[in-house]
Amino acid sequence: MTSLDSTQQSRAKSRPLPAFTREQWVSLILLAGLALAASVAHFAGEPYFVDLASRIAIIALAGVGLNLALGFGGLVSFGHAAFFGLGGYTVSVGAFHAFNMTPILGIDFLPAGSDQMVPLWITAMSVCGVVAWLIGRISLGTSGVYFIMITLAFAQMIYYFAVSWPAYGGEDGLPIYIRNQFYGLDTTNSLVFFGLSFALLLLALGFCQRIMAARFGAALTMARLNPVRLATAGVEPRPIKQVAFVISGMITGLAGALYADLNGFVGPSMLSWHQSGEIMVIVILGGVGRLCGPLAGAILIVLMETFLGGLTEHWQFFLGLIILMVVLFAPGGVMGLLAGRARHA
Amino acid sequence: MKKLMSAGLGLLMASTAAVSHAEDVKIGMITTLSGGGSHLGVDVRDGFMLAMEQADRDNVQVLIQDDARRPDVAKNLANEFIQRENVDILTGIVWSNLAMAVVPSAVRKGTFYLSPNAGPSELAGRLCHENYFNVAWQNDNLHEAMGVHMEKDNVKKPFILAPNYPAGTDGLAGFKRYYKGELAGELYTKLGQTDYAAELAQIRASDAESIYFFLPGGMGISFMKQYQSAGLDLPVYGPAFSFDEIILGAVGDASVGVKNTSQWTHDLENPTNRAFVDSFSKKHGRVPTLYASQGFDTANLILSALDEAHPDDQAAFRKALKAAKFDSVRGDFRFGRNNHPIQDIYVREVVAGDGKPTNRLVGVAVEDIQDAYVEQCKL
């Protein structure tokens, strides 16, 4: 388990080797590398690369959310695009009403949207939490392939709803004309926005690390590995999984909210099953059940998209080949390659 | 991983070292070259590049990137072009939803955008901008023209259908703006739907005497093929989007006899157009589509404006664009107040051609049509 809080880090200094595992070193290097690359790019006058770093941080955040359900909880959700998209739509609907000064959903007593990031983020996470709770209620009764497919079905429902509901753009999507505000900061500055995304990524990583180190984490791991044993110990596995699924959806929803502001746009493609697949690819490519696996996966995917896309029109062909090679020959993902096998498989 | 990161940083340094030349003009083209509907983007690009090659300027550089029809990719590419390459002009986007994601913020940053295909209503109305020029049409234009034509030709009881998405509902609204007769029915299908058996049965069960449909790309191909084998024999009308030369090849004989509206057609008689169709066919071995003609016109409009001013002189360049002093393959071309075209729209009929069906010009649907949104534009 990677540790990010300072108490353990200082302990690592006094005890030189064993406390800081190779995985923790790799995670630290990845995080520091990302922040450093963004800062260097900013001072070299290359906001494009800062935005690229923000993209990595945000996609990694979506992956951190999915990883909690998929990696730690063993809940293979093929519908996390639903949360990613809902988070995005919440922000852009809020901004849309703030821009037009009309009440949300056209209902008079509701407030006229908001262009402040913090309330938008909280709303997005609440919306995703409620939806994840509902989906979890129904889906967690199934397991295996059925769970994969029922989560996909719910995401498809929301996708088709977004495509055909005209009020918020339908298939055309909904642009955010002016990036939302964060108190006194200039959010249109690429580095500031990167800082916000990166801070939220760190928070989410720290949060996951905390709950996985706590009793909840032990119960969740046991619910994945041996639910019967957990039940005989007097703990019902299903509520544990339900909570993990809700938190997972909320984190992915927060990533969607940031992604909407980064792009200045949301559309139904954020809700599509391809998007679910991509979030999944990031988690698995990085290393399932590794705290910083999604970050490694996100770095790899975004860099490949950027540089392969510059080399050939048919880059998706090679992306497919690379993913296939990783699955077949490096089953632990990038983190497996860099940091060795996971301690608890 | 570390290697990849340092490679990224290296590239970053290299690109800052490259200083752009003041006289040079950089054009960034974002278009759809992969995925569904990529033949539109390919033709926009080929038409655009044909004009560039014919002009043979060594101070104009065109950068082309594929958006894979994804708004977030398009948005990233636009940022890359604006922030990293410092392009003066953006162009190329095929789809309205991608244009809505990219254009409003790009033009606000002071970049010029010339649309070779998409014309969403917002950009013609409320969100019009002095740096945004549409060289194709406002989305509703071709639908409106067919409404005018069918009204004039006294075509009775059309059954109208379109996919259930904004361009679809806008399209049918545009049609109904000018067609005032009675409708036999109105249907919205799922976007991307490929089986129309149920809809065709409904059309047969209604008392329709004609059909007007807007199903772009693969949806239109499926619809026409199934229409042929459904044993229906009603006259069919539509906008050009379902009847470009590439789709006609895929649909085959099922489309013969269909009337469609377009602002351009390959047998339009004017010297610019004849030269364009000849050189395009010779170079690419296929008949150009309307998308190729729009790409060609967009490039020539840019070139004509560059003769007057450099885009760094924004006011002068804007004026030169607005004047539209270039030979359009459509004949007459001018911009309205909201920088959208005021132009003639023609009626074409699909005829059995040499090996595969092709379009033939049959008349003018409407002259000098302007979009319905210009009133909302504050320019």
Next chain:
Amino acid sequence: MTLSLILEQLLNGIQLGTMLFLMASGLTLVFGVMGLINLAHGSFYMTGAFVTAWVAGATGSFWLGLASGALAAAATGAIVEVLVVRRLYRRDHLDQVLATFALILIFSEGTRWLYGSSPLWLNVPESLTGSVTLPGGVSYSIYRLAIILMGVVVAVGLYLMISKTRLGMRIRAGENDREMIGALGVDISTLYTLIFALGAGLAGLAGATIGALQTVQVGMGEPVLILAFVVIVIGGIGSIKGALIGSLLVGVVDTLGRILLPDFFKLFMDASDAAGVGAALASMLIYLLMAIILAFKPHGLFAAND
């Protein structure tokens, strides 16, 4: 709404169901016997359609094209099984999903590389064009009737193969106990390749026949793939019978929903709004159906094994 219109819509639903069955039977067999979840099944559908369009275009014979399309899809399936899929049987569903997702990228982009991005031309054969009048006054397309007929033939053929032949016996044995049939000395890897190729061939056949009605283009397999997954989940994964009933259920519900929902909303809305709302709800309908069925029967209607 007349009776003959409803009858015709029922036929349309059954025809969609037939096509889904061709896709779903392969998916469900592969899952039932090998425990593999294959997202790339739609790629075989696409392969079948492209090869058919290409051969039919080159030779002028639809039937030759159809045969080569189905065979090419089966051959592609066999190659993919030997090169890639074989390594995935022992992996968990996660690796299978990711690897077959990668295969989709490779197939879609590879097909575009080979054939370009324009849709291809494939027409209904001369002998099957036009429509016939059925009893009850329903006029129906001959080609669609032929598809239904083909579906019946395939369903009967699959039933006979599984219940009467040696191959079928092994398939049943494999569904019940994977380790056991290996221990009995059956050449298990050849059996797996055969089953995978059979499933791919059926998907190719579906793609080829539908290609003549719809559009032969890159990505055509994906919407069908998702529907086929809905089918096998509703029917119970691994069950051919479940796939058949699930296919017909999804086909009929989807088709009738598209027709009846807008009319239903017209009772209390104006026509334009009703058309929009009805269409929106209709596109969500089968997913709703699936969620409801799974909420009450978590292993589908006819769970074979899980």
